[in-house]
Amino acid sequence: MDVLKGAVDFVQNKTKVEVNQRDIEKILSALNSTNHFWEVIFLSQKPFAVVRETINYLISIDFVKTDESGNLILTEKGKEFISANNIPVVKNYTCSCCEGRGIVFSEIKDAYEKFKEIVKTRPDAIVEYDQGYVTEETAYSRIALMIKKGDLVGKRLIVFGDDDLVSIAAALTKLPKEVIVLEIDKRLVDFINQAAKEHNLNLKAIEYDFRNKLPDDFVKSFDTFTIDPPETIEALDLCFTRTISSLKGAGCAGYFGLTNIEASLSKWYEFQKLLLNKFNAVITDIIENFNHYVNWNYLLPSLESSFAFVNVQPKLNWYTSSMYRIELVKDVDIKNEYINCELYIDKEAILYKEN
Amino acid sequence: MDVLKGAVDFVQNKTKVEVNQRDIEKILSALNSTNHFWEVIFLSQKPFAVVRETINYLISIDFVKTDESGNLILTEKGKEFISANNIPVVKNYTCSCCEGRGIVFSEIKDAYEKFKEIVKTRPDAIVEYDQGYVTEETAYSRIALMIKKGDLVGKRLIVFGDDDLVSIAAALTKLPKEVIVLEIDKRLVDFINQAAKEHNLNLKAIEYDFRNKLPDDFVKSFDTFTIDPPETIEALDLCFTRTISSLKGAGCAGYFGLTNIEASLSKWYEFQKLLLNKFNAVITDIIENFNHYVNWNYLLPSLESSFAFVNVQPKLNWYTSSMYRIELVKDVDIKNEYINCELYIDKEAILYKEN
Incomplete structure (x- = not known):
């Protein structure tokens, strides 16, 4: 070989x-x-x-x-x-009813229909904040998963960064007690608050940069968080410092997507050790290809690749991530302070420049 | 509260x-x-x-x-x-097409039909070895998952303990290069070898007690393992000492079920730390309720419970486990030697006796 x-x-x-x-x-x-x-x-x-x-x-x-x-x-x-070498063709074993997620969201179909209307005028994904949002089916599958796991009904949900607009999806079900969004992009903050006002949702978005300390009244204050983190180890460490700090304590849960596309299994391994050893969080679920991302406009121009086969317009929603759910097994004390770090680029990032 | x-x-x-x-x-x-x-x-x-x-x-x-x-x-x-306290009713969000596994096995339906015939005369589950086997749908969903993940076609598969008869399920597809079973229960060893002979399968079962060292020619010799381990931390440590020792090295994978019924999330947490910190294995998938176990006869008599509500005949296949897939991220050196330990009973085991 x-x-x-x-x-x-x-x-x-x-x-x-x-x-x-x-x-x-x-x-x-x-x-x-x-x-x-x-x-x-x-x-x-x-x-x-x-x-x-x-x-x-x-x-x-x-x-x-x-x-x-x-x-x-x-x-x-x-x-x-x-x-x-007996290397096989990839055959499709994925369940077509649920796109392989194992979950359906027919119970919250009405909210889903409303959501599809609202997001028609959503802001475009932009490169500055490494955006790229999930399909509407993904957003509602994520909500259904949270409900199924007992993490949404009557709970306080915090959404860290929300180009996915999953906060609106959650609030539309009327099931959470309250939804708070922390988001760096003012366009999204405004869009979410506007939707909250128009549709009378118990939902509030606030401008926030992860590097800043968490607003004091958000520390140990939420039951559930969701985030789609940038995938450098530094960014993951920073994001989980913030998200875990926001949880009330043992039994509270977090949801996030992690790709294999910008994070090798070696990086997963380092990250999982961080979750367990530093943040006292156990991993309860990892569901492959749960999150499907819509192709975004800035991809090919930003890549500036010299390879012809890379400069081909994608024919499918090829960018997917695994859905993680974690749960705090014991309380953890984390300093709430400003942390400076590079958020988006490492050697596994798509937009990493070849030398 | x-x-x-x-x-x-x-x-x-x-x-x-x-x-x-x-x-x-x-x-x-x-x-x-x-x-x-x-x-x-x-x-x-x-x-x-x-x-x-x-x-x-x-x-x-x-x-x-x-x-x-x-x-x-x-x-x-x-x-x-x-x-x-706004405590909800549990609603069913599980996909009925795939029983929530996200995977279907129509590609290997012929093998599945043959499997159902063969297992009609399988040995009963017995308490001595903590047995309790999965449904036939579960066995084939597990095989489909292995194929999808690139861990079965042309690969050497080792099955540690096989009251599930997943070795026969795998061999019937004719996809693995070879299947080896290590099993303590002579009834199962004989049943599997008999099936291999009758159906001309590339499959061999060998009598083996996990406490004994691994046969030398099985060390660093397999691409993929599968196991349904007992769930005490000592047993998990022992089982993963054996299973990980059997893998060739980085990129090789393991599959196993872990319940929430005999293992709290605190135990999951300890076990995950073991996987990562001791065995250099990353967790790539955790799929809840993937493995459905058939109700076994010795349950109620063995419980000897004093609670009337416990002494009720189960009306459903209530005993399920999450499907884990792990992958070695780097080689690991493990001593191959006899280890003495209690395999089945700790304070979270169903058959733990109340004082």
Whole structure:
């Protein structure tokens, strides 16, 4: 299997992300199933940079070629390797009724219909705050999960950053006692407060930068939080310092998405250790591909990639994340103070610039 | 909320299991939804002993009473509390197409049909080895998950303990390179080897006690393991010493069920720290209620409970577990030696005897 070893060395050297032979196998398996770059990422669930450089390597050893449209095609040599090493086609075992989430939200369908109306005029995702929002089905599946787990009805919910507008989705059900949003983007703060006013929702958005200390009256004050954090370890540490600080104590829960696209399993591993060892939080659920993100306009222009196969317009909602639920098992004391840190960019971020 | 606090103190004192007010709330929410003890456990997803003693307490303060059939009924006082504290009825958000697993196994339906035939003559679950097996749908959903994740096709699979007969389920698909079973119960070893012979499967079962060192040629030898471990911390530590030792290295994966019924979230927390800190394994998936267990005959006689509401024949497959998938992020060196330990009983075990 020198090909796999060669790929591991090349990709690791190029990306500085930890990679193993299974990662390469999974990318080969995805290439055996589609010719579309963004679908290879979706099917392999490996970091963007790892997929890009693996393909770069496979092209260099004549396993893969690209056509004039940027499609990825296995060569005879590539096909022979895949067959000799029993690397399968990816088959679809995902439940189509629930898009694989295991949960349906028919109980809150009315709120969902209203939500779809309201979000028609939502602000666009912008690069400045690393935005990119989930589909409306995702937002309501997340709400349904919270209800099912006993974390929403009669509870105080805090939403950290809300380009997803999940706060509006939650408040529309009339089930939480109160919903508070902390958000850096004034456009979203205004949009949410406007919706709250128009639809008479128990919902309030406040302008807030995660680096600042939490407003004092929000410390140990909420039952449940939700967040879609940036995925550098520094940002995750900062975000969980804030979110966990906001919870009342043991038994309170948090919800968030974490991708494999901007966070390798090695980063997941570091992050999970942080959750357990630093924040006294146990992981109760991880549901793969729960969160589906709508393609955002700034992606390709911001990438400035030199690879033709990357500069292809996505044909599917390829950017997904796993849904995590965590629960505090014991109280934890966290200093509430200003913390300076880089929020969005590390070597696994999509918008990381090649050298 | 003195009722919740009183319940926490009582239950903690009786069970020695860590409990918080949310746990009591969730049990109240379940009692607001069903009058059947075993369904209260299923809906609340709290440890058996915690549910039993919470109900015991709620009866003592006249929140709950039982009728002559052992049904649990909220009193007016109980209902008032529930209403005043906004404790909801549990509603069903579970996807009925996939029983909430997010996965379907239509691609391997033929193997599934054959499996259902073969297991008709399976050995009964016995108390001696803490047995209790999953439904056939569960077994095939687990196989489908392994395939989807790239952990079965062309891979060497090792099954640690197999009253579920998931080894036969896997081998029938003809997808793994080889399946090996290590199992303490000679009845199962014989049954599996007989099925392998009759159906010409690449499958072999070997008699093995987890306390013994792993056969040398099984160390660092497999791509994937599956296990349904006993849930004491000592047993989990022992089981993962064996299972992780059997994996080739980084990128290899393990599958197992873990309940909330015999393992509190505090135990989950200790166990997750073990996985991460001792075994270099990251958790990639936790899917609630994935594994459905068939009711087993020895349950009620073995419990010898003095509570009428416990001595009620279960009306549903109430015993479920979450499906975990873990992946090794880096190699780990583990001594391969005999380890003596108590496997099955701790204070959260169903068969733990009340003083």
